[in-house]
Amino acid sequence: MSHDISPGIAPDPWQELKQFTPARIALGRTGISLPTRAFLDFQLAHALARDAVNSPLDFAKLEQRLILQGHQTLILQSRAENQSVYLQRPDLGRLLSASSLTCLQHSGAVPTDTVIVVADGLSSKAIEQHAEPFLSLLIPELKKIAYSLPPVCLVKHGRVAVGDGVAEHYSARLCIVLIGERPGLSSPDSMGIYFTYHARSGISTDADRNCISNIHKNGLSYLQALKILLFLIKASEKLQLSGVNLKDETTVQALS
Amino acid sequence: MYKTRISHLTYDFKTLRNLMAKATPARSGDYLAGVAAADNLERVAAQWVLADVPLKQFLNEALVPYEQDEVTRLIIDGHDNEAFAVISHLTVGDFRNWLLSVHATTAVLTALAPGLTPEMVAAVSKIMRIQDLILVAKKCRVITRFRNTIGLENRLSTRLQPNHPTDNPAGVAASLVDGLLYGCGDAVIGINPASDNLEATLRLLHMLDEVIEAYQIPTQSCVLAHVTTTLKAIAQGAPVDLVFQSIAGTQKANDSFGINLNLLNEAHLAALELGRGTLGDNCMYFETGQGSALSANAHHGLDQQTCEVRAYAVARQFKPLLVNTVVGFIGPEYLYDGKQIIRAGLEDHFCGKLLGLPMGCDVCYTNHAEADQDDMDMLLTQLAVAGGTFIMGVPGADDVMLNYQSTSFHDALYLRQVLGLRPAPEFEHWLQKHQIFNAENQLLPQREIPALFKASLKKLTEHGNES
Numbered sequence: 001m002s003h004d005i006s007p008g009i010a011p012d013p014w015q016e017l018k019q020f021t022p023a024r025i026a027l028g029r030t031g032i033s034l035p036t037r038a039f040l041d042f043q044l045a046h047a048l049a050r051d052a053v054n055s056p057l058d059f060a061k062l063e064q065r066l067i068l069q070g071h072q073t074l075i076l077q078s079r080a081e082n083q084s085v086y087l088q089r090p091d092l093g094r095l096l097s098a099s100s101l102t103c104l105q106h107s108g109a110v111p112t113d114t115v116i117v118v119a120d121g122l123s124s125k126a127i128e129q130h131a132e133p134f135l136s137l138l139i140p141e142l143k144k145i146a147y148s149l150p151p152v153c154l155v156k157h158g159r160v161a162v163g164d165g166v167a168e169h170y171s172a173r174l175c176i177v178l179i180g181e182r183p184g185l186s187s188p189d190s191m192g193i194y195f196t197y198h199a200r201s202g203i204s205t206d207a208d209r210n211c212i213s214n215i216h217k218n219g220l221s222y223l224q225a226l227k228i229l230l231f232l233i234k235a236s237e238k239l240q241l242s243g244v245n246l247k248d249e250t251t252v253q254a255l256s
Numbered sequence: 257m258y259k260t261r262i263s264h265l266t267y268d269f270k271t272l273r274n275l276m277a278k279a280t281p282a283r284s285g286d287y288l289a290g291v292a293a294a295d296n297l298e299r300v301a302a303q304w305v306l307a308d309v310p311l312k313q314f315l316n317e318a319l320v321p322y323e324q325d326e327v328t329r330l331i332i333d334g335h336d337n338e339a340f341a342v343i344s345h346l347t348v349g350d351f352r353n354w355l356l357s358v359h360a361t362t363a364v365l366t367a368l369a370p371g372l373t374p375e376m377v378a379a380v381s382k383i384m385r386i387q388d389l390i391l392v393a394k395k396c397r398v399i400t401r402f403r404n405t406i407g408l409e410n411r412l413s414t415r416l417q418p419n420h421p422t423d424n425p426a427g428v429a430a431s432l433v434d435g436l437l438y439g440c441g442d443a444v445i446g447i448n449p450a451s452d453n454l455e456a457t458l459r460l461l462h463m464l465d466e467v468i469e470a471y472q473i474p475t476q477s478c479v480l481a482h483v484t485t486t487l488k489a490i491a492q493g494a495p496v497d498l499v500f501q502s503i504a505g506t507q508k509a510n511d512s513f514g515i516n517l518n519l520l521n522e523a524h525l526a527a528l529e530l531g532r533g534t535l536g537d538n539c540m541y542f543e544t545g546q547g548s549a550l551s552a553n554a555h556h557g558l559d560q561q562t563c564e565v566r567a568y569a570v571a572r573q574f575k576p577l578l579v580n581t582v583v584g585f586i587g588p589e590y591l592y593d594g595k596q597i598i599r600a601g602l603e604d605h606f607c608g609k610l611l612g613l614p615m616g617c618d619v620c621y622t623n624h625a626e627a628d629q630d631d632m633d634m635l636l637t638q639l640a641v642a643g644g645t646f647i648m649g650v651p652g653a654d655d656v657m658l659n660y661q662s663t664s665f666h667d668a669l670y671l672r673q674v675l676g677l678r679p680a681p682e683f684e685h686w687l688q689k690h691q692i693f694n695a696e697n698q699l700l701p702q703r704e705i706p707a708l709f710k711a712s713l714k715k716l717t718e719h720g721n722e723s
Contacts, residue, residue: 042652
């Protein structure tokens with residue numbers, strides 16, 4: 001089975017085309033159906049993607065890793081109390097729970113330049129793998145330009161807009177949200193970064209945000225993502241806005 | 257007016273809009289919108305009340321105000337009273353009985369289509385089971401033509417969807433060849449471009465035109481860019497076969513897509529002007545999906561299925577070659593699991609067919625929905641039994657650009673084998689001529705790359721990485 005030359009399998013004679021695309025081409029067939037190996041390959045990829053969505057992120061562990069790197073943290077939660085509600089009620093995932101709001105208030109509210117929010121989103125695996133290493137590159141850069149920064153807020157069951165409430169609480173000019181992206185079969189661990197200038201709860205919309213998508217091992221590297229983000233920060237400070245009117249003019253090599 | 261008593265409880269549904277939403281089989285999008293029935297009893301109470309509503313009431317009580325919405329105006333102003341006459345005395349419940357009866361033959365249903373409004377069709381679908389949706393849809397016949405004939409009895413067409421994450425021409429070509437050699441592509445060869453810019457669209461349009469021309473394939477191409485991009489491409493003399501656009505069921509939702517009826521009309525006329533169809537002039541390709549109006553916050557308190565069917569009124573205005581409900585793409589906040597996706601796909605197909613549209617379905621799901629390949633097999637099989645016009649053909653069912661799971665070339669062959677469904681006749685002839693299919697439409701074994709593709713594949717392998 002491992003070489004797909006078991007009886008009845010008809011391999012496709014255009015195997016060499018596979019080099020041009022990540023698509024599942026030249027799978028061969030048994031009768032007109034998928035050979036066992038191709039079927040199980042698919043099941044494996046789907047299982048990885050499903051687990052990325054459904055396995056909860058270990059927030060305590062992530063917090064520990066960040067503290068070890070010298071970053072202060074705060075663990076918060078959205079109004080979506082469980083995964084099923086989170087998936088069906090995006091509106092609740094955009095708001096902080098009552099206890100998290102109290103928790104924020106206790107943490108003080110000195111006006112700051114930027115907030116950093118990390119949300120599990122739709123892939124806990126993405127955040128588990130990429131949040132800490134990326135922040136360890138980003139935070140020193142922010143400190144270099146003397147930006148004030150409250151604790152990194154880690155939000156359970158959070159959507160992108162949950163960052164707006166955090167930014168509002170700290171009267172922050174900039175809001176950076178790291179979030180697990182909707183997993184594809186070939187990228188279960190993709191992280192996205194959303195950047196909003198003057199983010200405010202219930203006021204900021206998708207059109208006000210810039211997105212740096214596809215951060216994973218076969219996608220955008222941490223350094224490429226960092227370069228774009230630093231460009232956006234600088235440009236937004238100048239234009240005093242973000243979103244559709246702020247274009248990313250860095251030239252990051254497209255990945256084919 | 258919309259009142260009933262069940263189990264010592266009185267249910268009073270204030271408006272027809274409210275009644276329609278409460279009568280809708282459960283789905284997450286209606287809960288998200290806050291319009292769904294509170295419990296099972298309220299839902300069934302609404303269905304009992306809805307069954308007693310005269311069809312004529314839908315002409316008197318607009319669900320989205322006539323003054324505010326051009327889709328409502330299109331529906332009301334375009335309604336054909338003469339065609340409606342045959343059922344104008346019926347209630348929604350009687351209409352269900354009539355549709356399932358021997359009186360509703362293919363010919364009668366075809367003549368009735370212009371007399372139906374989306375709201376009437378949505379209403380009756382809410383009191384139909386899956387087997388009812390299948391039985392009636394199977395009686396409908398909608399035939400369209402561009403370079404082949406789509407929608408004939410016992411035929412099933414496929415859209416070949418050779419998407420690539422960066423629109424790399426060699427990457428697109430690799431999936432394209434794979435699909436053709438699996439007998440796929442008679443509905444359309446349609447690419448979703450990774451970025452909606454004119455350059456990329458032009459490049460892909462020319463590439464598809466060259467392939468169809470070089471191999472004399474009796475099919476049509478489409479690059480699924482925004483209609484304004486396609487209009488620019490036409491202005492630059494690009495070979496546009498079908499104009500694509502995503503559409504929705506309210507003016508406000510269409511606004512959020514950056515379209516309106518005038519713009520669609522302009523695009524339709526521009527494509528007709530090109531006259532690239534050899535057998536017919538159906539030159540539009542529309543995509544829809546339950547939940548699009550809510551996601552644009554433009555649902556006017558309507559349930560998502562009724563909004564969806566209103567989009568079909570927009571579609572039928574422009575005599576499309578194909579209409580595709582991309583049923584599971586939007587995610588679990590609108591259709592939560594396999595059960596909801598399956599029912600929605602069959603509802604959309606039924607409603608579209610009854611309104612006279614060439615309905616196909618992108619049988620699909622995302623990884624955050626509670627669904628898997630087994631659910632897709634159920635919808636795929638049921639859709640084909642219902643006479644679905646076309647499905648997607650994506651290599652291995654995995655779209656590597658849009659990051660969702662659709663149906664594969666193998667899936668189409670499965671339906672051909674178990675249900676005896678043939679491709680469009682002109683395409684069937686081409687497949688047989690090039691020994692991809694045999695005379696019984698079985699895929700022939702390929703021990704080597706067929707002569708037809710040999711030279712160009714050699715070129716591709718030599719130059720692929722440079723392009």
